[in-house]
Amino acid sequence: VIEAGFPIASDGDFAAVQAVAAECREVTVAALCRTSEQDVRRAAEALRGAVHPRIHTFVATSDIHLEYKLRKTRAEVVEMTRQAVRLARTFAREVEFSAEDATRSDVDYLCEVFAAAVTEGATILNVPDTVGYTLPAEFSQLVRTVRERVVRDRDDVTISVHCHNDLGLAVANSLAAIEAGARQIECTVNGIGERAGNTSLEEVVMAMNVRGDRLPFETRIDTREIYSTSQAVSQIIGFGVQPNKAIVGRNAFAHEAGIHQHGVISNPLCYEIMTPEAVGVPANELVLGKHSGRHALALRYQELGYALTAAELDAAYHRFTEVADRKKRIYDQDLISLIVAPIAADGEQWTRSAAA
Incomplete structure (x- = not known):
């Protein structure tokens, strides 16, 4: 309707x-x-x-x-x-x-x-x-x-x-x-509406999807279209989605805490009750910050194509925590600098994997 x-x-x-x-x-x-x-x-x-x-x-x-x-x-x-x-x-x-x-x-x-x-x-x-x-x-x-x-x-x-x-x-x-x-x-997409807004369509749909044990009803909504629809509505009305908005916010599937990141890497269900793909978000995002742990840092280096030994990872992590205390956002170039800069200083040989 x-x-x-x-x-x-x-x-x-x-x-x-x-x-x-x-x-x-x-x-x-x-x-x-x-x-x-x-x-x-x-x-x-x-x-x-x-x-x-x-x-x-x-x-x-x-x-x-x-x-x-x-x-x-x-x-x-x-x-x-x-x-x-x-x-x-x-x-x-x-x-x-x-x-x-x-x-x-x-x-x-x-x-x-x-x-x-x-x-x-x-x-x-x-x-x-x-x-x-x-x-x-x-x-x-x-x-x-x-x-x-x-x-x-x-x-x-x-x-x-x-x-x-x-x-x-x-x-x-x-x-x-x-x-x-x-x-x-x-309900409305993104919960837009008079004053503080109306019931959020995406939240109701996914609550029914995730908690079918208590809400055993069908909506006939293709949940994979939720995120793109949210973004389209946001652009059309010129009203951004708050970062921590459930389901469709930028941070909805982002993890910075090291313990959480380790759990998500091992099995996303440790800290996610739905997959990002279920609502059309490409994948969960491990946000690297001062609370991140070695597991998340190692995964990001692998994604960037660098195969680090345990000792090399320890050294990079030490430098990473120092940078993360000073910078609110850590970029890929920062991570690369953490391992490339020491090469000039002590001649260490860092190995780039074939995936790069």
């Missing part, structure tokens, strides 16, 4: 939804709209060329939003929900309904609104943590409550969640929701 935009928001969003609908023929394409007739009709118009269209309509259900933003009563919001879903169903077989600010809504009222949406034909009920307020245990219970009170044993209604990362819990909340019965997770 690709949610392509909010057609009534701007001509650009309308055109974007049209373009995605025209190009992406094998996936469901959704358009977002509020619970007003004008919004729903505009979304339907943008989706006219979609093979698998979905209209996603939403309205707030928390008392603070009803009082200060919508200025509507609870009964009025229930009726707005009914009318919007009913109209959307005349344009699309799939209709998703979201209760904005669900995690700060009265649970009984939230379930009442969801039930009204289902009665009118909504097949996806989305539970948003709009302000990133909830905790995993709370969110899990909320999803479970919606499933038990509204969905019950119906297999034609899917629970979805949409989490924000204001407390850094978007992924944790989404995974808790999956365990509680949610079967759609709304």
Whole structure:
């Protein structure tokens, strides 16, 4: 499912939804709209060329939003929900309904609104943590409550969640929701989104991939395309990925500590729960720094084509630690200088391997 935009928001969003609908023929394409007739009709118009269209309509259900933003009563919001879903169903077989600010809504009222949406034909009920307020245990219970009170044993209604990362819990909340019965997770590449961002697609996908014992579900996502997709999105929006970002950050598969490096050289599974290749990263990176050990240094010299004896490696390592204390980043030329410079001084013969 690709949610392509909010057609009534701007001509650009309308055109974007049209373009995605025209190009992406094998996936469901959704358009977002509020619970007003004008919004729903505009979304339907943008989706006219979609093979698998979905209209996603939403309205707030928390008392603070009803009082200060919508200025509507609870009964009025229930009726707005009914009318919007009913109209959307005349344009699309799939209709998703979201209760904005669900995690700060009265649970009984939230379930009442969801039930009204289902009665009118909504097949996806989305539970948003709009302000990133909830905790995993709370969110899990909320999803479970919606499933038990509204969905019950119906297999034609899917629970979805949409989490924000204001407390850094978007992924944790989404995974808790999956365990509680949610079967759609709304997420974004690199976790980009309003304020602190949304649920990170790559983190959810790889959590399910690595922890299939607790999350035994398929996503149909080719994980080998994750890294390149992350890089493409980063370049398009002009917003870099933080170096320590899980899965796709520059340091995600980098190891500097000597103990870690030794373990990775012996068997990557010692310190990696997934392979870099699994997400499209060429290989893990052993970062040479002041915490690196002899094993990593020896491996790098082998890669550069130098076969050092144990004594030669000891000498090089001693010089390496002195340089690493002064330099933040050690380059290959630095390593070569450590073993080439002494040749001029004492005439030692260093052996270059055939791999060079």
